Amino acid sequence: MQSIQTQSDLTRAFGIEVDENDLLVLQQVEQRVLWLTTYLLHYINKLRPSPDDLKVGGHQASSASLVSVLTALYCVALRPDDHVAIKPHAAPAFHILQYLLGYLPADTLRTLRDLGGLQAYPNRTKDPDSVTISTASAGLGAAATIFGALTQRYLGDHFGRESRGRYIAIVGDAELDEGNIPEALGEARTYDLQNLWWIVDFNRQSLDRIMPEHAASHIRRQFEAKDWQVIELRYGSLQEAFFRNPDLPSGAGQCLKDWLDSCRLSQYQTLMSRPGAELRHILSQFGGQQGVDMDRALQPLSDQQLKDLVFNIGGHDIRQILRTLAHAAQLPGPLMILAYTTKGWGLPIAGHLENHAAVLTDGQLADLQAAHDIAAGAEWDGFHPDSVEQTWLHQSLAKRGFPLPETSQMMPPRTASTTPVAVPERLPVRYPQTTSTQAAFGQMLVALSDVPQLGDRMVTLSPDVAVSTNLGGWINRRGVYAADSRPNDWREHGVETLLQWNEGPTGQHIELGIAEHNFYLALSMLGLAPEMHGDMLWPIGTIYDPFVERGLDALKYGTYAHAKFIFAGTPSGLTLCREAGAHQSFLTPLLGIGIPDLRYYEPAYAAELEVILCWALAQLADRERGESVYMRLSTKTLRQAAVEITPEWRQQVLSGGYWLRDYRTAADYATAPHLHLLASGVMLAEALAASDAALEDGIYANVINITSVDQLFRGWMRLCQGEHHAGYLDQLLPKADRHTPAVTLLDGHPLALGWLGNLLHAPVRALGVTAFGESAALPDLYHKHHIDADAVLGAIAQLLFTT
Template sequence: MDGRGAEATGALLESVERRVKWLSTAIVDHANRVRPNPTGLKVGGHQASSASMTSLMTALWFGRLTSADRVSVKPHASPVLHAVNYLLGHLRPEQLETLRAFGGLQSYPSRTKDPDPVDYSTGSVGIGATAPLWGALAHRLVRDRFGEPAPRGRQFSLLGDAELDEGAVWEALRDPMVAGLGEVVWVVDLNRQSLDRVVPGSTPAGLARMFEAAGWQVLTLKYGSLLEELFARPGGDALRARIDSMSNPEYQRLLRCSADELRRRLPGEGNERAALARLVADLDDETLLRAPRNLGGHDMPSLLGAFDAIDDTRPTVVLAYTVKGHGLPTEGHPQNHSTLLNADQMRQVAHDLGAALDDPWAAFPEGSAEAALCAATAERLRRPALPESVPPPVPPDSGRTAPTGVGNTQQALGRTLLDLSRSAPEVAERIVTTAPDVTSSTNLGGWLNKVGVWSPTTGHDWFTDDPETMLHWRESARGQHVQLGIAETNLVGLLGELGTTWSRWGKPLLPIGVLYDPFVNRALEPWSYGIYAGGQSVLVGTPSGVSLAPEGGAHQSVTTPSLGIEQPGCVSYEPAFALDTEWCLRAALGRIGKPGGESAYLRLSTRPTDQSLAAVPTDPAARERRRRQVTAGGYVLRHAAERPAVTLAAMGALVPEALAAAERLAALGHDADVVCVTSADLLFRATRGRRGQERAEDWILDQVLPAHRAAPMVTLVDGHPHTLAFLGTVHRVPLTTLGVTAFGQSGALDDVYRHHGIDADSVIGAALDLVEG
């Protein structure tokens, strides 16, 4: 790679690293000890976690990084990233005083909230660490489909060893798509400490074997140049063996020892005690104290050499041994994770690092070699401005005649995608679908047959001539479907990165991820985190609810309708009919891939429904009015002849129950309005907008719940009943909410609906209780 700055070696990098360490430590100090804090609430920060990363990050940024590279920085090292960005001219001195302040530097790196350059948001342990995997895959896909958006570059992930406890890391590592991503480099800050303790087991060798088994190149940086020199002396083999056999806690204890204590402890009690005692006796105090701290993750030549040894044909992991709190008074202490230095300690650190406590943000002197290196690095890492690019507008309606007969909303998903490929090819070419091994069972088969599967290499479909094969697995770099293994965390991780290509490389995609709705909860954290990081995409959960009756309770989603309302940066839809699904999906695609865009969640069903119940108007103007209502949150599906005695508001698969109940209520003398809710989320926003609590249009409320037709209300949803409970507040009417509050079980649809009290009989009973008292 070009522009690696070979002149930035040795003493010069070490000098810059000392300033990075000072700045990162002072940023946290100012936030906690200097900045006024009238509430007394702990601000926090991680001086020790930052100190273990300063050597790694200095070597990378000032020695080897290029403008094409992207880096994910472990959450607790955010002060180091800000310190580096300050030296590169991306922050003003006063901004260093705003860590964890409102509108200031974020607690953890955020590409959407921090004022300085951040490539990947981190913070949720394990999620930010894996993001560069999916970022690399997204870059390749964009490159294959639309040409080179930027030089390939490397995708770095700087993560703490404790993050490797997260299952998301190993789920990502094992996905077949990852093995060929040679641009991916993970650097593990192997300080062998977690939040509360020194990790007791010695696991690095085991970690190396796990990475190697996944096909990764493993580079281990255990010892620095001083220790390697000591190993070459008489007794050095014994010293190496002694250190290698130590437990992590015993080694950490050495860091807290004086020189005299080290001379007593280091030789141990083994057969080589005498040889070790002679070796350490010959060392002066300064050298002896430096030795246990001289690990590979703090040794500049070792770090630069590792970055130069990366094999770009496969993913690489650098296991870099470090000391938590390196160079600070809290160095190596088992409880140093959140420990803050006091004023005396800060003064000593300033002295040790060549800084000044009363002028903490001082720059390198003009004309110094350090200042020149910072300027040269800033220029080398400067990125060209992104081209302005937005996806083509999505036609809001196909114009096709409304479906008749029996169908379901999941089927409509596949049909809508095929419709777009025929009627709006410029939109369809931006669509990328992905699924965790549920492509055929979620009705994406026709779409996949048409667009093919994305793969870096062209594969051979051995079943293409099999007349009984309905799903044709044609793999090529032109494919538009990415198939992952069975891991929902990977799915939404990729979805988030596919949804950032418009802002990373000026190449917008329209990504759609499909998974079983019961597993949205499993994917919720990384999905939410992808949205927080600026990823705009469409997540489809299907099939959903207890309407999936024969599958049993394990496959019945209850809370997901509520999640759709509660998730920031996302609009949720749960349509009841095929045409409603098409309109909602088109509206969702029109929201993403651009500044100010918004992700979407569609909750679909496999329940067969008579499509004529939708009563779609045939008049073009009336049809357009219906479409606008559908995409705004709902519409009135049945009007009572006079003022209604009751309003039935239903969503998704349960709309037929509401309609059936309304007909029977009318026969009992209680005529009802039926409101088909397509987005509880948008209706809730409308109620808040009407009250001035957020910026949201409220016209839809006047159309679905006009004041002159206000009546007692029954709400019905195949999910938790509180999802629609807010509708009663629009006109302050009596309300009964029906839904699912218990785990489901297998059975016929009628039996399951009756068990949960969401069948037509239950709706009628609830309505009669309201109107007859």
């Protein structure tokens, strides 16, 4: 790296001057952050009353690892438009900086990891202090920055929104082992994302182990292979000065550098807690092997000064950090900074193998308090309002354009500034008499592309399955998004194709690689466009339903962050029957019910899907109460039911279901054998066929079409939690129609509908799929899994015989 040395370079990069006196102030801030972070975690673990004896935790060592980097970022380098994904285990240090900058009260600090208080890991919906990107385990927050930067670029290309804001991820070195990280890195270069930095906290330790040897070079190659710029922040100022010192014996500076570069990671970590004399002996021996007089070179240094030199690495040297960040600001992205740090820096547990979950002893804390000159009773003190440090911090905020601490958060959330868009309740589409929900979905998107304002702000995504999920019509209308316009070689060479794959910056379909984590993270960040950028988008994704589970962590990440998007899981169930069991989904209905802040629908007919899709688009605009929507669709064609589309029917569809075949008005209904068939999605065909066959035997089998068991389950949960009614469930299944035997039928796990027996207080036979699939014709699989019409008739016979 070519060092950035001049004041003008720093000023140009950050909009703020940083001279030698300023560096001294920043070092004072850095030390106060270290003390307060350590004391905060001591307080919540050892001083704060707790109703149980479970460890509170908080990661003193991992927080200390990033104290210097966070100080440089939040006190100098960040701008109001930037978005930062904080390493989860460094959350306490982040909150302390917000406190010192004036954006967080001291009383709020003390609530860390308590109910209603600061979260263990940065959370955009629960923390009050400028968290815009949630982070937690599995590296999802870091990967989300890639798709946040993609969203920012997309908005700029389509609506002229200019933003110089950066997306910055601060990532633990062990987090890079998470599989979704390498999956995501390639998309950054695919879309030429410039304002994207990752800072890797290379402290060489994970939870239990020291990182493998050559980990740094492996990390570097991982990013370079995906065409990222890479900068190493390795050596501190003391080390750099020693390397270049002309007064040292010949080769001494290079000898120390060679030892640092070749030292085993485990040895380097171990020596942090050993006496300086031991370190001097090791360097002397190494110098002897190199023919360098290291004894004379090190003779002017005390043992402590020698340790200060050897462990003065770049990630804890404010001067070096700022130089590196200024250099990064001059380079095109995406960019990774490999920051060498120390886990437990500045603490007696620095570098120790077992420091991950360690909390300083009372004696160790007392020594640290004395070393930082913190008086008894002043443990929580920041800087005095009139102090040099506090004055400097406020001036720095003002120069960089941040709001005053007394009036706002450091990075207040944005809100959509666009004019409200009218979403139609109906679409001008005529569906074939026999069609599938997937095919109808494709028709609806084409119709929506013509809706004023809405069509321009819709964006579709798929993980390389756009054509096979019926997005072709939309793509022909709206094009494929790319960083630059690309020729359509098929068209230019006269090759006829039904699909017009026109790529360029104005396209409105994003075709990702086959990586479902990327799919859901991209949906999530596009679905947070109003909060992150002040512009509204309507993101709609399609994914093979069997692979919803593959991206489950990222899907939950998005809904937990209150992102708002729509996705269709299609084809679903056994429909991909010829593709073998790995392409057949049966657990996804349980996920649709179980994931919070996600509404799950499984329509049978095109008219139902149209109602659901239009409603889903409208409620995405409700940034307070709106939720993401999962529609489980199919390529299985059904003869469309003859229904009258009234406001009442529309509300029934949205609320969870309606009676499709109702025999309750039959004269002999009360005395004849009767029961309910509750079916969802494509299983309506089998339910209706069984109902017809049962009627021939004098049995009334009502068919109730469950459009959203999720909506019904929410009502049941309200009843279980003490409310006096179950919402729409009481209308769909009034008390007069309970105590009636029922069969539930789903091309999915029977648990999803089987719970309705609790409401009915009657025997229920729950039919569904409970085993892995195999290649076969669909009727054969239906028969094998006992979800065909004959299986329904068998369940009816069992129920009537036993009751």
